[in-house]
Amino acid sequence: MQQNEPEAESMSSGDTAPSPAAEDPCGVQEGSEATQNGVAAEDSALPSSAEDSTNAVAFAEAEEATASNASKKNERLTAIGTMIAAIAAAIGLIFAGVTTLYSTLVSQDQLQESKDSNDEEKMLQAKKVNAWVDTDLIDKKNWTKFTQFIYVENRSADTVYAPVVYFGGGEVKKGGKGEEVTVFAIGRFLPACTRIKIASSLVVQRFRTANKSKVVSPPGSGVGINFYDTSGVAWDRFSGDRTSPPRIKEVEKIREVTDPWFGVWYLEEIRQVGVVTKADNCSTT
Known part of the structure; x- marks a missing residue:
């Protein structure tokens, strides 16, 4: 009876297996550090993705602003071109009117000179x-x-x-x-x-x-x-x-x-x- 007690004690003590942490405290620390590094990596990856998204939005907005500015510039250029064409057309009309008026006055002068010449010739005798x-x-x-x-x-x-x-x-x-x-x-x-x-x-x-x-x-x-x-x-x-x-x-x-x-x-x-x-x-x- 006395002999069996030590066995029981040894068995009872043997049933309690040592924990990995107890056996290798360094491994536990390394796992913990790896976990922390993974979390940190994930944390560092999240800001990068958000920054990329922000940059993409900013780039899209910049492209849209550039396109809008280009469109406005084209509209201004078109308006300026239309205005220049209208001014050129008005100048052309004015020039044509002046030319027509001048031709009319010249024709009237020629007709009057011809009439005066005919009257003078008619009155000669x-x-x-x-x-x-x-x-x-x-x-x-x-x-x-x-x-x-x-x-x-x-x-x-x-x-x-x-x-x-x-x-x-x-x-x-x-x-x-x-x-x-x-x-x-x-x-x-x-x-x-x-x-x-x-x-x-x-x-x-x-x-x-x-x-x-x-x-x-x-x-x-x-x-x-x-x-x-x-x-x-x-x-x-x-x-x-x-x-x-x-x-x-x-x-x-x-x-x-x-x-x-x-x-x-x-x-x-x-x-x-x-x-x-x-x-x-x-x-x-």
Whole structure:
């Protein structure tokens, strides 16, 4: 009995196996350190992943901001290009308008110059036909004897037709007073390069003899002439007087002679009572 007790004790003591930690304390420490290192590694890995995620978001945002800025820049460039194109188009329209206006003005000037040239050419012969009055000394020995003459002249190289000379004259009628224009004709035509000089008193006397009821006054300081040029255009040329300036204009028809029986003076008749000579400064063209 006493012998079995030690065995029991040894068995009981043998049933209690030694723990690894008790047997190898260094191994337990190493495991603990490995576990701690793994946890630390995991802890260190988590911040890296979060940083990568943050960086990815920031990069995406940066890319989005860059794309947005590029889009805005493109929009600005497009707007600037559109504005430049609009300005260029406006300048083109303005230039086209100015060019059109200039062309129109030039055309109008050319038309006006052409019209003026045509009018000048049309008036070329009419400007060389004239009538006027002047007072001349009729007696060189007596400086008090003057008389008034009517001059009619055609300095052109072509004949003018149906010339009539007119001047203002007084008319006295029974029961009242009035004014009329006295008109007399110089034949049927006035030859080229011809000047006629006739005393106005002869003209007045002739009308007075023909019309005893009228008192025809001598012309004042101005007379006029109507005629047809070689183209058949009727003209009125007035020499002017103290109240009216000289004029030349185209008219529809010439004036009618005051008295058809006594108001026509033919060249041969004028040669007998007046002077018919060659006109000075006669144009040959």
